[in-house]
Amino acid sequence: xxxxxxxxxxxxxxxxxxxxxxxxxxxxxxxxxxxxxxxxxxxxxxxxxxxxxxxxxxxxxxxxxxxxxxxxxxxxxxxxxxxxxxxxxxxxxxxxxxxxxxxxxxxxxxxxxxxxxxxxxxxxxxxxxxxxxxxxxxxxxxxxxxxxxxxxxxxxxxxxxxxxxxxxxxxxxxxxxxxxxxxxxxxxxxxxxxxxxxxxxxxxxxxxxxxxxxxxxxxxxxxxxxxxxxxxxxxxxxxxxxxxxxxxxxxxxxxxxxxxxxxxxxxxxxxxxxxxxxxxxxxxxxxxxxxxxxxxxxxxxxxxxxxxxxxxxxxxxxxxxxxx
Ligand SMILES: [Zn+2]
Numbered sequence: 001x002x003x004x005x006x007x008x009x010x011x012x013x014x015x016x017x018x019x020x021x022x023x024x025x026x027x028x029x030x031x032x033x034x035x036x037x038x039x040x041x042x043x044x045x046x047x048x049x050x051x052x053x054x055x056x057x058x059x060x061x062x063x064x065x066x067x068x069x070x071x072x073x074x075x076x077x078x079x080x081x082x083x084x085x086x087x088x089x090x091x092x093x094x095x096x097x098x099x100x101x102x103x104x105x106x107x108x109x110x111x112x113x114x115x116x117x118x119x120x121x122x123x124x125x126x127x128x129x130x131x132x133x134x135x136x137x138x139x140x141x142x143x144x145x146x147x148x149x150x151x152x153x154x155x156x157x158x159x160x161x162x163x164x165x166x167x168x169x170x171x172x173x174x175x176x177x178x179x180x181x182x183x184x185x186x187x188x189x190x191x192x193x194x195x196x197x198x199x200x201x202x203x204x205x206x207x208x209x210x211x212x213x214x215x216x217x218x219x220x221x222x223x224x225x226x227x228x229x230x231x232x233x234x235x236x237x238x239x240x241x242x243x244x245x246x247x248x249x250x251x252x253x254x255x256x257x258x259x260x261x262x263x264x265x266x267x268x269x270x271x272x273x274x275x276x277x278x279x280x281x282x283x284x285x286x287x288x289x290x291x292x293x294x295x296x297x298x299x300x301x302x303x304x305x306x307x308x309x310x311x312x313x314x315x316x317x318x319x320x321x322x323x324x
Contacts, residue, residue, distance in 0.1 A: 015027065072101040206237035
């Protein structure tokens with residue numbers, strides 16, 4: 001999370017205590033370690049495939065054509081569930097960072113630990129968003145949700161309530177430590193006609209959980225066929241999907257959606273990590289939902305929903321299959 005790499009400070013003979021949370025003891029420790037281990041050892045899998053914020057900023061700065069991706073942030077939480085702040089606070093902070101569009105994606109009711117929303121609360125939040133958008137203050141706020149998905153790929157919200165939203169993210173939050181291949185779980189979730197984006201697809205967390213495994217060529221290929229986007233969750237300890245898998249997503253031509261998963265206004269700054277991952281993974285800007293105008297995004301989402309509703313034989317819809 002430091003704005004500069006520690007190695008750069010050492011090379012420039014600057015003090016490491018310039019970095020947040022580094023005191024004299026840690027500075028000495030890092031210096032000794034860098035001197036004795038000039039070749040940084042590969043991190044273990046649970047800590048590999050993560051980018052520093054300094055690196056992300058350098059990558060984005062080297063690709064000015066990607067600045068349009070930084071105009072939209074498609075995942076964040078408010079005090080309605082487990083976030084710290086109001087919609088207005090998040091929107092004002094996002095506008096200060098140059099965002100023209102944000103999606104408010106609070107949790108759905110099954111995720112009780114986050115105080116997840118039921119349909120009436122979702123509708124009430126939607127009215128607040130409409131009022132804010134009517135005032136015309138930037139950014140444009142999308143009515144959205146991060147809906148919990150069962151391992152069978154089913155959601156927990158009424159399909160009509162979801163259809164009124166601008167963007168529906170679906171995410172797995174349970175059985176994330178299974179070691180066997182989860183390709184079928186992904187294929188079912190992608191075909192769920194109620195979701196537009198599969199959020200933090202692997203469910204990995206830095207130094208805590210490796211995340212799920214599957215045949216990414218098949219999963220990304222199916223996502224491309226269906227039009228369901230795969231997310232780059234830019235939260236620093238998630239970075240999910242990562243650069244390696246985004247290379248597969250790019251090759252298969254699937255859509256990508258980038259969001260910070262911010263729970264506080266400060267965390268909205270992490271969007272660059274997600275954009276840098278898209279760049280490094282070789283994803284084309286024409287496959288990134290963030291790069292679409294508001295109107296083009298609405299048209300795209302509408303078309304994909306219509307196609308999935310009519311063509312989904314293996315589609316797992318929301319309430320019925322959860323009960324079934
Ligand atoms: Zn989540």
